[in-house]
């Protein structure tokens with residue numbers, strides 16, 4: 001996996017024939033850590049955490065035909081409301097209009113569960129299909145699952161039930177990482193049979 005570049009607007013996104021799978025989640029959810037784990041590299045996603053780039057769409061190429069897109073996080077405590085509104089607009093436009101987008105991986109901290117921002121994003125995905133465009137596939141991921149003991153985890157996962165069953169992941173224990181890799185490929189190539 002390689003960092004390709006950042007786009008501050010939809011118009012600045014790469015023009016290519018790659019299938020794009022986007023990773024979305026609240027700031028601090030563990031998005032960069034998961035990207036690094038998927039890439040098998042420690043500091044790859046730091047590139048997209050440089051000041052300025054946190055407000056952009058960040059593109060990572062995988063092989064010849066796939067790209068992972070790090071969507072700007074939401075829920076930053078320290079940025080002004082007007083900035084947050086711009087970031088939300090960029091994310092919404094990308095999800096609503098980007099043709100190359102075939103799947104969204106929505107990361108949610110297992111201890112928080114889905115909140116209004118996540119529900120809004122899910123609505124946006126559904127609206128895209130109502131507008132006649134092909135709806136991107138969706139994968140829910142519960143991050144930092146090492147933070148909870150087994151019983152706590154089961155009750156935490158109940159909060160996800162309304163939106164679907166998440167894949168539980170942890171970069172500390174490695175749980176779910178291989179599966180996540182497979183699921184991303186499946187989102188990118190929905191017809192491909194199980195290896």
Ligand code: GDP
Nearest residue numbers: 027028029030031032033144146169170171172
């Ligand atoms: P981002 O803002 O979504 O890119 O989040 P980061 O990847 O920077 O992670 C935020 C914080 O959570 C960092 O301190 C990470 O070390 C920590 N973190 C990320 N993933 C995990 C995980 O699976 N388990 C635990 N315990 N901590 C994690």
